[in-house]
Amino acid sequence: MKKTVKITFLGLFTAVALVLSFLETLIPNMVPIPGFKLGLANFAVLLALYLFGLKEAVIVDLCRIILAALLFGSFFSFWYALTGAAFALLVEFIIKKTDKFSPIGVSVFGAIFHNLGQFLVAVIILKSLGILYYLPFTLLFCVLSGALNGYLVLILKDRLKFLKKE
Amino acid sequence: MKKYDIILLAVIITVLLPLAIVLLNSGKGGKAIVKSDGKVIKTLSLDKDSVYTYQSDKGFNTVEVKDGKVRVLEADCPNKDCVNKGYINKNNESVICLPHRFEVIVKSSDEDYDIIVQ
Numbered sequence: 001m002k003k004t005v006k007i008t009f010l011g012l013f014t015a016v017a018l019v020l021s022f023l024e025t026l027i028p029n030m031v032p033i034p035g036f037k038l039g040l041a042n043f044a045v046l047l048a049l050y051l052f053g054l055k056e057a058v059i060v061d062l063c064r065i066i067l068a069a070l071l072f073g074s075f076f077s078f079w080y081a082l083t084g085a086a087f088a089l090l091v092e093f094i095i096k097k098t099d100k101f102s103p104i105g106v107s108v109f110g111a112i113f114h115n116l117g118q119f120l121v122a123v124i125i126l127k128s129l130g131i132l133y134y135l136p137f138t139l140l141f142c143v144l145s146g147a148l149n150g151y152l153v154l155i156l157k158d159r160l161k162f163l164k165k166e
Numbered sequence: 167m168k169k170y171d172i173i174l175l176a177v178i179i180t181v182l183l184p185l186a187i188v189l190l191n192s193g194k195g196g197k198a199i200v201k202s203d204g205k206v207i208k209t210l211s212l213d214k215d216s217v218y219t220y221q222s223d224k225g226f227n228t229v230e231v232k233d234g235k236v237r238v239l240e241a242d243c244p245n246k247d248c249v250n251k252g253y254i255n256k257n258n259e260s261v262i263c264l265p266h267r268f269e270v271i272v273k274s275s276d277e278d279y280d281i282i283v284q
Binding site: 100127130131140147 | 167168170171174175178179182183186189201203204244245258259260262264265267269271
């Protein structure tokens with residue numbers, strides 16, 4: 001594949017992820033976890049993982065997180081986003097390798113670990129387990145959005161197959 | 167969608183949905199425990215309206231008890247997530263402020279892990 005085509009698509013994925021990240025900030029926060037999001041932007045990252053590979057997925061994810069923190073985030077939201085995203089992407093990469101799950105399962109695993117990563121940070125900072133009360137609710141939400149993300153990737157990775165072959 | 171996807175989703179939903187329903191139906195709490203850096207610094211009764219401000223080296227959080235509910239009224243943290251959370255009154259619900267390492271948890275009055283002298 002031509003390098004320019006790849007760079008263009010990675011830029012597009014980052015732009016889509018950034019817009020979705022912004023839209024999420026407009027949804028009122030239902031749980032008291034700073035930085036808790038439904039994770040809609042994750043599908044662009046997962047798509048990069050399926051079409052190109054781990055390195056490219058990391059690039060899209062990092063660009064999105066840094067730009068989101070600079071444009072509408074804060075120092076704190078940056079670190080929570082980074083921890084969650086690192087957990088999620090690592091798990092997605094491993095689960096995808098096993099080849100037992102479709103993108104839907106891979107995405108759900110990523111969403112769960114994104115969530116657990118953020119709770120872990122909150123528990124460590126607060127030195128208190130009280131916040132775990134909210135874990136079942138946030139997990140249910142993120143499993144739903146994770147499945148939706150996975151479904152999008154499932155459709156799009158076949159439509160965008162030509163990117164792989166070139 | 168593969169076989170394992172369906173198993174995964176089925177397991178998650180059967181485990182989490184009943185748990186979430188049980189937690190949603192937990193009764194009203196009777197007191198609010200204010201914690202900073204993991205340590206209990208104040209216990210407020212939800213039966214009596216009150217305002218309490220805690221100042222640490224990281225900043226301040228003002229907690230308000232009103233009509234049996236509690237919220238963080240004001241804070242000087244950067245994101246104001248604690249203020250935006252609004253009122254809580256169910257057993258085990260909490261408001262946290264990560265930048266200040268500050269937490270308010272609602273507990274039932276008979277749950278005595280610290281003795282309150284009123």
